[in-house]
Amino acid sequence: MSKLRTIGWILFFTSSIVSGANTLAPSVRLNNGLEMPVIGLGTYLANEGECERAVRDAIDAGYRHIDTAYLYGNEKEVGNAIRSKIDEGAIRREDVFIVTKLWNTFHRPDQVEKAFQKSFENLNLTYIDLYLIHFPLAYKQVHKDGSDRTPQSVDDVNLFPNVNGRPVYDDIDYVDTWRAMEGLLQTGNVRSIGVSNFDIPQMERLLSQVTITPVTNQVECHPNHNQLPLIKYCNDRNITVTAYSPLGRPYLAKNNLAINDPKVQAIAAAHNKTPAQVVLRYSYQNGAIVIPKSTKQQRIKENFNILDFSLTPEEMNVMNSFNNE
Numbered sequence: 001m002s003k004l005r006t007i008g009w010i011l012f013f014t015s016s017i018v019s020g021a022n023t024l025a026p027s028v029r030l031n032n033g034l035e036m037p038v039i040g041l042g043t044y045l046a047n048e049g050e051c052e053r054a055v056r057d058a059i060d061a062g063y064r065h066i067d068t069a070y071l072y073g074n075e076k077e078v079g080n081a082i083r084s085k086i087d088e089g090a091i092r093r094e095d096v097f098i099v100t101k102l103w104n105t106f107h108r109p110d111q112v113e114k115a116f117q118k119s120f121e122n123l124n125l126t127y128i129d130l131y132l133i134h135f136p137l138a139y140k141q142v143h144k145d146g147s148d149r150t151p152q153s154v155d156d157v158n159l160f161p162n163v164n165g166r167p168v169y170d171d172i173d174y175v176d177t178w179r180a181m182e183g184l185l186q187t188g189n190v191r192s193i194g195v196s197n198f199d200i201p202q203m204e205r206l207l208s209q210v211t212i213t214p215v216t217n218q219v220e221c222h223p224n225h226n227q228l229p230l231i232k233y234c235n236d237r238n239i240t241v242t243a244y245s246p247l248g249r250p251y252l253a254k255n256n257l258a259i260n261d262p263k264v265q266a267i268a269a270a271h272n273k274t275p276a277q278v279v280l281r282y283s284y285q286n287g288a289i290v291i292p293k294s295t296k297q298q299r300i301k302e303n304f305n306i307l308d309f310s311l312t313p314e315e316m317n318v319m320n321s322f323n324n325e
């Protein structure tokens with residue numbers, strides 16, 4: 001455990017503070033030499049009308065990393081918010097790190113560039129910092145009108161092909177998809193590529209067969225699912241882990257969520273922090289980049305404010321006790 005904490009702190013101390021008016025989060029140096037801020041704003045379920053304002057609020061609060069995906073349907077709003085902040089003179093394009101993702105229906109190697117191009121146009125931000133394979137599994141590509149017609153554009157594709165509610169998969173190897181992702185780097189329109197939802201065996205297989213190492217693996221990661229073995233596996237190979245759902249997805253109202261636990265409330269009170277801040281700090285101290293989602297201005301600020309305290313080894317042990325997966 002102490003080794004993992006050390007890795008977390010090495011990430012912290014080797015990172016650099018991006019200059020600017022606000023207090024900004026440090027960045028971690030990726031395996032391709034580029035830098036990625038260690039706190040980002042998640043945007044899944046940030047709906048039309050609220051996403052753009054949330055991203056603007058996040059930039060005002062000091063966030064310089066925004067996570068979206070083609071699936072979320074809000075890439076245009078994210079792009080609009082960033083461009084408006086650039087136009088205001090609050091940031092330059094190179095100050096922000098924009099992440100989006102390849103959806104499961106576009107894994108066929110000849111579809112990867114087409115899907116990327118759609119996200120690139122939606123965001124309309126000169127370049128994308130990081131493009132991820134959203135999941136290590138492929139869905140069959142079918143027309144959203146239910147006909148047998150071949151979809152002519154990305155917009156024509158049914159994102160959740162299913163028969164009686166069961167997903168229809170396609171037999172496409174994520175290694176082949178990854179090779180097409182590698183090809184995207186040649187276009188200059190994306191600077192880094194990575195993966196999401198890959199477990200250790202999937203990482204192992206990918207790394208053994210490809211030439212470019214993913215810069216990050218974005219996975220579910222919070223005290224109830226702390227991912228310590230995967231963080232160690234990735235960090236040992238100079239791959240960052242991005243913690244998604246870092247608050248534990250309180251909107252699913254699961255039982256025993258750390259964020260709602262009296263022990264976490266006590267730790268929070270001892271630091272004059274909130275349970276959300278303690279939960280985020282925990283994964284950060286374990287070496288993960290965290291991307292909490294909120295569309296509420298106050299929470300956006302709260303979730304960013306995790307760098308001015310640290311959890312003691314005893315408190316980290318209490319937090320470790322929530323891990324149940």
Ligand SMILES: NC(=O)c1ccc[n+]([C@@H]2O[C@H](COP(=O)([O-])OP(=O)(O)OC[C@H]3O[C@@H](n4cnc5c(N)ncnc54)[C@H](OP(=O)(O)O)[C@@H]3O)[C@@H](O)[C@H]2O)c1
Binds near residue numbers: 044197243249292293
């Ligand atoms: N790669 C993947 O497969 C994948 C999967 C899931 C998520 N993600 C990414 O990770 C991001 C974060 O994950 P997530 O959205 O699933 O879950 P999360 O960040 O763990 O939780 C978000 C939920 O917590 C609430 N919340 C935010 N701040 C809070 C606070 N300080 N106190 C109490 N509640 C708070 C939010 O509500 P309000 O908005 O009302 O504040 C929202 O309902 C996503 O938005 C997405 O960008 C990636």
